[in-house]
Amino acid sequence: MRAADVGIDGGDGDGDGDGESASSSSSSSDDELGPKGGRLLPARAFTRITYVHIHQCAEFSMGVFCFPAGATLPLHDHPEMVVLSKLLYGSVRVRSYDWVTAPPPCSATTRKSGLARVVAADEVRRAPCKTSVLFPRSGGNMHAFTAVTPCAILDVLTPPYSEELGRPSTYFNDTPIPSLSGFAFLEETELPEDFSVAGASYLGPELTVNMDYGDDDEDYDDYDE
Numbered sequence: 136m137r138a139a140d141v142g143i144d145g146g147d148g149d150g151d152g153d154g155e156s157a158s159s160s161s162s163s164s165d166d167e168l169g170p171k172g173g174r175l176l177p178a179r180a181f182t183r184i185t186y187v188h189i190h191q192c193a194e195f196s197m198g199v200f201c202f203p204a205g206a207t208l209p210l211h212d213h214p215e216m217v218v219l220s221k222l223l224y225g226s227v228r229v230r231s232y233d234w235v236t237a238p239p240p241c242s243a244t245t246r247k248s249g250l251a252r253v254v255a256a257d258e259v260r261r262a263p264c265k266t267s268v269l270f271p272r273s274g275g276n277m278h279a280f281t282a283v284t285p286c287a288i289l290d291v292l293t294p295p296y297s298e299e300l301g302r303p304s305t306y307f308n309d310t311p312i313p314s315l316s317g318f319a320f321l322e323e324t325e326l327p328e329d330f331s332v333a334g335a336s337y338l339g340p341e342l343t344v345n346m347d348y349g350d351d352d353e354d355y356d357d358y359d360e
Contacts, residue, residue, distance in 0.1 A: 138223040138287055141189065141199055142339030144175035145224030145287065174338055176201075178224065178285050184208060185333040190342050196295035197342070199223070201335070202282035209326065210279040210307045218269045218292050222262045225286025231255040231275025232309065232321060240301075246323035247305055251277065253317050259283060277307060277321065 138145035176187065184206050187199040200208065202225070210230065232251035240247070254275035260267075269275050280288065296302050307321045 136221055136223065136289070138178070139175060140339065141187070141223070141289060142175055142337055143187070143199065143201065143223065143287055144177050146178045146285070176335055176338055178287065181285070181333075181335075183331070183333055185335045187335045187337050189337050189339070190344065191295055192344065193294070195291060195293035197289070197291045199287050199289050200280075200332075201287045202227070202280070202285065204282050204284050207281040208279060209330065210277055210309055210321075212277045212305050212307070213269060213271075213292065213296075214302045214305070215271050216276075216292055216294060216296075216302065217271070218290060219266055220269075220291075221266045221289040222260055222264055223287040223289055224262045226259055226261045226283035227286045227288065228281040228283055229255045229258045229260060229275075229278060230281075230309075231269070231278035232319060233273055233276055234321075235318070237272065247307075248320070248322040250312075251309070251319055251321045253319060262286070 178201065181201040181203050183203060185201045187201065189197040189199070191197070202208075210232075231254040233254055235250040235252055238247050238249040239245075255278070267274070269278070294300075294302065296304050306324055306326055308324045310320045310322070312318050312320060
């Protein structure tokens with residue numbers, strides 16, 4: 136999969152264009168990017184982290200995070216979720232953890248915290264690379280991204296975040312434990328005041344979702360694994 140498949144020109148020949156649109160286009164609004172006379176969003180228009188929303192339903196959500204070089208998406212979790220992440224272009228530094236023992240839910244007087252095992256310690260990923268998958272209790276359920284170069288990550292979350300259904304997005308500070316290599320103490324924190332994510336229009340092909348499996352469900356009645 137390439138960035139052009141979801142309506143983004145990653146530049147340097149990554150999109151279907153020749154890269155000229157990426158160098159000549161810019162965002163007139165840092166809060167809401169949109170079409171700039173072409174069918175691809177130019178990567179260099181993203182002056183801060185920008186989310187291109189593709190689809191959301193009760194079963195899953197899909198979108199693309201576009202990063203300018205140096206931008207960081209803080210450490211956060213994905214409660215009871217499976218997430219597929221595909222780096223579409225560029226390079227990104229990944230830091231991720233899994234809980235050793237899942238902490239109890241936070242309350243009005245307590246914050247989520249506990250011991251976590253390091254899954255990726257500042258691992259640099261460069262496109263093209265394999266799709267990464269995280270699970271509720273493995274694969275690096277809590278992760279942070281820092282763009283080494285301008286980059287974009289396609290994310291598919293199932294099920295999606297939902298405050299009402301007990302799947303809020305929680306952010307953390309991580310403190311390495313010198314005496315316990317490969318582990319860190321994570322503690323819930325507020326988002327930095329200066330952190331924000333812009334929005335951009337999706338310019339890729341229309342997404343068709345068919346969740347009605349009909350009689351095909353009978354084929355899986357005896358499948359328990």
